[in-house]
Amino acid sequence: NAGVTQTPKFQVLKTGQSMTLQCAQDMNHNSMYWYRQDPGMGLRLIYYSASEGTTDKGEVPNGYNVSRLNKREFSLRLESAAPSQTSVYFCASTNLDRPGTDTQYFGPGTRLTVL
Amino acid sequence: GNSVTQMEGPVTLSEEAFLTINCTYTATGYPSLFWYVQYPGEGLQLLLKATKADDKGSNKGFEATYRKETTSFHLEKGSVQVSDSAVYFCALRGGYSTLTFGKGTMLLVSP
Numbered sequence: 001n002a003g004v005t006q007t008p009k010f011q012v013l014k015t016g017q018s019m020t021l022q023c024a025q026d027m028n029h030n031s032m033y034w035y036r037q038d039p040g041m042g043l044r045l046i047y048y049s050a051s052e053g054t055t056d057k058g059e060v061p062n063g064y065n066v067s068r069l070n071k072r073e074f075s076l077r078l079e080s081a082a083p084s085q086t087s088v089y090f091c092a093s094t095n096l097d098r099p100g101t102d103t104q105y106f107g108p109g110t111r112l113t114v115l
Numbered sequence: 116g117n118s119v120t121q122m123e124g125p126v127t128l129s130e131e132a133f134l135t136i137n138c139t140y141t142a143t144g145y146p147s148l149f150w151y152v153q154y155p156g157e158g159l160q161l162l163l164k165a166t167k168a169d170d171k172g173s174n175k176g177f178e179a180t181y182r183k184e185t186t187s188f189h190l191e192k193g194s195v196q197v198s199d200s201a202v203y204f205c206a207l208r209g210g211y212s213t214l215t216f217g218k219g220t221m222l223l224v225s226p
Contacts, residue, residue, distance in 0.1 A: 004158075035216075042204060042216040042217055043216040045214070048211060048213055090159065092214075094212050104212065104214060105161075106151075109157075
């Protein structure tokens with residue numbers, strides 16, 4: 001059981017470039033989430049997918065798009081990267097179907113620098 | 116909207132000292148509350164949680180009690196170790212299990 005995996009681990013982009021961050025989970029969870037972590041800001045929710053086929057905006061969605069490819073995979077795309085998107089990005093998953101067991105499990109993160 | 120406020124760090128302690136990290140929240144109703152820990156270079160791991168008022172979550176010697184009267188969920192440990200050095204995040208559960216986090220508190224424990 002790998003849990004939640006993210007690729008790549010590190011990435012450097014130039015302003016205006018695009019890229020997709022990949023996330024996959026093997027725990028048969030139905031819900032997946034993308035957060036960004038910035039110094040002194042904690043983690044903030046970018047987008048989430050409560051179930052396969054649905055996606056919704058979180059607190060800081062501007063500049064991002066997401067795709068819930070299937071139950072296992074949830075990708076985050078930056079169409080035109082900006083220096084303000086320099087951050088560490090975390091993917092997480094949980095099972096909404098089981099009340100009281102909806103602990104989120106986090107991936108190891110992707111450290112993104114936009115020059 | 117939901118919000119979480121936790122004490123700013125870093126918190127610097129000697130080994131075997133008592134730890135308290137304060138956390139208060141603002142939310143509608145009584146959401147589940149969590150403490151997550153992040154070790155250097157890693158993702159977040161659940162440390163403990165409480166799902167209703169007066170519940171006490173505990174794990175690895177850490178404890179936190181859900182106090183609805185004071186809307187608080189303070190983290191405590193009686194005797195910290197060097198290996199407890201990490202960043203600790205308080206969080207509350209919102210709709211669709213989304214999490215609202217505090218800004219994190221770095222704990223540094225010296226031998």
